[in-house]
Amino acid sequence: MSKSLAKPLLLAALVTTALPVSADDSLYALKQMSLDELADLRVSTATHRSERLEDTAAAIHVLTTEDIRRSGATSLPELLRTVPGLNVARISATEWAVSARGFNNQFANKLLVMVDGRSVYTPFFSGVLWDELNIVMQDIERVEIVRGPGGSTWGANAVNGVINIITRHAEDTQGTLLSVTAGDLQSETVLRNGFKAGESGHARVWAKLHQNDRLAGTPDDSRDIHWRGGRAGFRGDWEMGGGSLMVEGESFRELKRQERAYSGAHLLGQWSRTNGEARDELRAYFNRFTLDHWMVLNNGARAELDTFDLGYRHHFSPIGGHNLIAGVGYRNVASDAQMTPPAGVSRSSRTDQLFSAFAEDTLALAERLQLTVGVKVERNEFTGVEWQPSARMRWTPTKGSTLWASVARAVRTPSIIEDSARLTSYIEPRAFTNGLPLFVNSAGNPNLNAERLIAYELGYRAQVSPRLSFDASVFLNDYDRLLTVDMIGSPRLVPSLPSPYLTWNALAGNALKGKARGFELSMDYRPADTWRVQASYTHLDINMAALPGNAEINPLRAAGESPTHQAMLISRHDLRHDVELDLQARYVSALRTYSIPDYLTADLRLGWRATSRLDLALNGRNLIGPARKEFGTNLVNASDAYLIPREYYVTANLRF
Template identity: 25%
Template sequence: MTPDARRCTFTFLAAALLLCLFPTTVAAQETATLTGTVVDAQDGSTLIGANVALRQPDAAGLVRGTATSTDGAFQFSEIPPGQYVLEVRYVGHQTQQRTLSLEAGASSDVTVELPLSTSSLETVVVSASRRQEKVLDAPASISVLQPEEIQRQASTSTVEAIRTAPGVDVAQTGIDRREVVLRGFNEAFSGSAYVLTDYRQAAVPSLAVNVHSLMPNMSLDVERAEVVRGPGSALYGPGVDSGVIHYFTKDPFQHSGTSVRVTGGTRQYVSGQFRNAGTFTDNLGWKITGQYARADEWELNPGERPDSLEIDRYRVYQSRDQVPNGRNVETGNFDEDGADEFQLRREDTYQKLNVNGLLQYRSGDATTISLNGGYSELKGVVQSGIGTLQADGFGYAYGQLRVRSGGFFGQVYLNANESGDDTYVYGSGDEIVDEGLQWNGQLQYSVEVPQFGTQVVAGADADITIPRTEGQILGRNEGDDDIQEYGAYTQTTTDLTGALELTLAGRLDYNNVVDQVQISPRAALVYGATPQNTLRASYNRSFSSPGTNSLFLDIESLRQPLPGGNGGFSFNQFRESEAAASLLPVNFKDPLGTNNVPLRPLFGTVIEGLAATVQSGNFDQLPEPLQGLSPGQLNFLVSQLRQLNMEVDAATNGQLGIPNDSDRGFRPVDGPVDIPPLDQTKTQTFEVGYKGVLGDRVIVNVDAYYEQKKDFIGPLVVESPLLYVNPQDVNSSLATELTPILEAAAEEDLQLFALIQQ
């Protein structure tokens, strides 16, 4: 999104918001007062913080709203006389509604008793089977978080509300960063959980990273969150082998009005949210939401080992001139050559902006058409599959059209990423470009077959990911890296005995890169022992396809500093060097000789690094013995060393190895191995579970499962062997070759002779 387009969008949304906020003038009239107390129906204890809403009987709009005080009391003043519906909600209790008639000049007092609720078991959900069903009847382990639970969280992120759900692992990696996984297998950027917002996949396209800070899931607008644990590929397709997190936002018909929320805290944290929703007619509604937040991000402490290991990966520049404008660096002798270098450090400012809009049309109770879109961006640190990023204007836009009519559901949506003006990788210091797109279309139909006591769900979908990185992330694979996935599925739920339900599901998926068709079956039995207790047994087979990074990544994510001021070592540099030409075989599968390794290319690399430093004039970056020489002496030294290198004919023996953390520093290998392409990860899960209420007071949810994975894709590892040589052997061989040449050079300049010897 261009700055002009973004500015127009914000102007339009602000103007629409102001129009919606204009109050309606009413004639002055005598009003009524309503007071009351909310208590627990069983023991009579007052309920603190219960949500109390006053509505008109024939309108979805909210007239007044409040929360009960520390003594369970509430009060509404200056209410126009008339008929109203009083609605009271509290976590863990049943919602109560009461019709009231308020007369002019009168004051009414009510006591509302809320019975303990089994709503967490009777709530209607859609994420487990892609159709409506009660939690108690779902053929999967599922939790539902109600709006009261979400809004009570005093946190920088809505994600914090699901931390209490069973099987959810949440790691906070920053002021507003949360990494969330289901049933273990945590990772730095938690892309394994399949996260949806209003039926749309909410991950950043192309990178397939769940950046929760960018998702439009602000606490002010979330109606509920469903957490489904376990595989879901039988309905959702590839990549859903650990579970689904689905956020549902409030619709404008049931939740109209204006809400504002402001929070603050330490580290200069401040956040503001707004939500404005209403209806143009009985059939057409609208909603606008927005959020802004900023804070001082946590710093890394070099004195703490985990932080120091992270800092050690960051780019080191040999001179200040090499540091791009605006980068935060630390000065120090990082490569221990006696001269100062400049290493990247994290920036401490975090900011985010989020704006969303919705238009919704309803035709009676049968048809709903929703058109929504939004834009969000942030400035801060982001964990990704290509390393730690410093994001600046890292944005995310989406548009979605959704239609539901009876048993039919269809949608199409677009997710678009924007990398921002100066987003870069800390390991290499290079800016990145990621303008990736994700197109998705879905069709589904649900029908009941009463003669067989069966509910049938069938559907098909297509998902197309188009990475656009201008070669900065996917390198040589740019333009040949689109991923197309097509799938079709069906599920039947049959009432076998009145208390026993059988669920059978299957899905076929095709991936154009892997060029395979995968089958994902599901079978589940749900036994209703009593109306409030069920037992469940299930089998699922799911799979995950390798993502864009796993298939096409071609980026320099780390640059190793070397003495001599040559800017460091990277694989691409080596691949194009004289050393590579002389060491590597012509054909990949030919053996690589490790005996009599020529030292001329290695010696030449050091000389050219020295020459580059002399030519740049950065004499303070030279090794300490050379800093006292004049420019003329330095140029003469470089010319002599180049001449020496042409005459070097020394060689040494080496050993191929893969770098590791052993005392030796590498694992010896015989040679490079042709690594086969990544395969799809297959997961089989057997599970039993119980949901129910014990003693009318305790809600119990117990799950036990066995999971087996095949072809699991782990973290990036080094597979290309390196050639290791013994430094003592190198020095001895070079000394033998260089001694007679040095003696001849001594006649020209005795001082240079001594320096060359060093």
């Protein structure tokens, strides 16, 4: 073991000898859920109501606290690799491409991600900055992942899926935790303290520092840049006035040296009260985010976003066979963006408002048959009024089995960049450029329409026995008015020295349509009380077509940005009461757009509960095969992606 790994572990071991035994050993009190317990888990992401996982009429997957711990993941994208139906690929030390049911991209724009109900989908470019979302993994209660549209519940941009990250109640994180990660490509330190806050409350505070080392673009190259950052935050939970109050906040800064920096802070408050079978919920948050992106192809930028969001919903007492929920929302986004000329934004300072209202009714049609219909209407500054309805039917023919079907409409609204920015993109010499470099000068379009999806789904889940459960879903997604970069005129030759190059102008448009078809199969099997095996397979087929006369430079690239086949096998085995062995193997088929071949790889975790206060784990990533590229960032190749190497790291968690 290297000195960099040994020092933090030796320090943690020495500290434990001087500390008293903690009466609260909550980490290991969280045993692996049985299939019955997992089916009874309450979820709320598919609809606004809390319902049993088994009864949910959607393709939903839940990662529990135990799943998160035993994955060994130190980042959210790494954790999400274990979810059936998600497309997850690493690009560099900082960048990931994450999507559901296709359309994967570094700036995947059809997946809505939330943390405790706070949207982290950025309106600046549409998508999620995964390197900014560096959550303390030990504070996550569960992650609910819905594959399929969630527009009628969560509004615009919940097109292909919704991920809701729910953090732990402060009462569940009492005492002090010191967590250290040390490896050949990453290091991390987390310090958290939980304490009583008055007679009826609990709170915690935390701080986190991390660094990820650069990756290589080729076997003899190391162009990637170090990524480091830190954050600190708090959460408090109180029972008061017949209801409950939660307040949380965080401040952070992330830096990718010589390229970009993120900084920001948020404050969120949530109040809820239950009166019989009726329930009121009020949530408000303020989020400040700043991006500094240093000049790359004259696209240097600084953007500041201030978001205020307020939402209220009311769960009515049942009226006959009806179970109603309704609510309203308001969001205000004040932005200021400056870009290095000739790049720019036509409206550098702007304020965008979003007004919304929704209603949802679950109707019992028969003893085992339920229909849920819902609609959300929004008025946004880009495309005006958008309606997003859905209908879900659920039938439970026998105890432990659920058959469901749904149809829904969802939209994605344009981003600030798509609406008003001017950017330059570089494409390396290719055959269609006659061997010359190509610079594409693209401009936003304030007349863009919202992208539109009509989705049809059918699913079945069953607990075959106390040790075996099965889940299957099939879907057809029909897309229209998808974003395109429409080329204008013909490329122009610039006879520059030392070598000539081409330039081509482009304008954002809505000239693409397509269909995505697929199915997802997953199984959860418990051969023994100490052994859990999960397996999944996903098939995806995307067909795209540009409207007649469209001059998009690569209109069909989305069809080859996501794998057709994905397979996963996860084994979690307790070798004895204090030793755990976790194996995650995955197969990913080729990405045609970037000429990336298929690959098979595996991750391994060996965990040891050294004492009642200290646990250690050795983790290995990408253990099969050589370093490989998993994705690309260029329109037509993977030239800007990096080789994802084999990696080892040790984690130590000390509780006192």
